[in-house]
Amino acid sequence: MNKKLNIKFVELTIEKWNALGICETFWIIKSKTGCKTGYFPTFDDLCDKDADHFLKYKNCYYLKGEPCYNEGCDCMLEEETKDCVIDSISIYNNIKNIIYLRKDLIKEISILKLENEFFRSINSGKYF
Numbered sequence: 001m002n003k004k005l006n007i008k009f010v011e012l013t014i015e016k017w018n019a020l021g022i023c024e025t026f027w028i029i030k031s032k033t034g035c036k037t038g039y040f041p042t043f044d045d046l047c048d049k050d051a052d053h054f055l056k057y058k059n060c061y062y063l064k065g066e067p068c069y070n071e072g073c074d075c076m077l078e079e080e081t082k083d084c085v086i087d088s089i090s091i092y093n094n095i096k097n098i099i100y101l102r103k104d105l106i107k108e109i110s111i112l113k114l115e116n117e118f119f120r121s122i123n124s125g126k127y128f
């Protein structure tokens with residue numbers, strides 16, 4: 001029988017994932033239009049053999065929940081065309097550095113959101 005692991009992607013920002021301290025490997029799903037981040041909850045506990053299997057079929061697991069077991073399936077094709085490229089980071093210092101790099105950015109985003117809400121409330125006529 002073909003192997004099938006029960007492993008599903010959970011979407012999280014790197015800050016939330018770090019705060020939860022749940023596992024060692026953080027994942028980035030890159031596409032042409034953007035990126036998603038999160039983790040595969042059971043990945044760090046897999047034995048070497050299962051981890052190899054998962055890494056080989058990671059696009060299938062992410063897109064379809066199971067390996068397709070046919071050469072050149074849609075999921076693998078999406079990796080080739082860079083529509084879905086799955087990468088991981090697991091070195092603690094690298095992750096800490098990324099969180100540090102994002103600090104100012106996140107601050108700016110929350111300021112922009114506040115400003116947006118303010119202008120929306122003006123445009124909706126609240127002050128007229």
Ligand SMILES: [Zn+2]
Nearest residue numbers: 060068073075
């Ligand atoms: Zn596939």
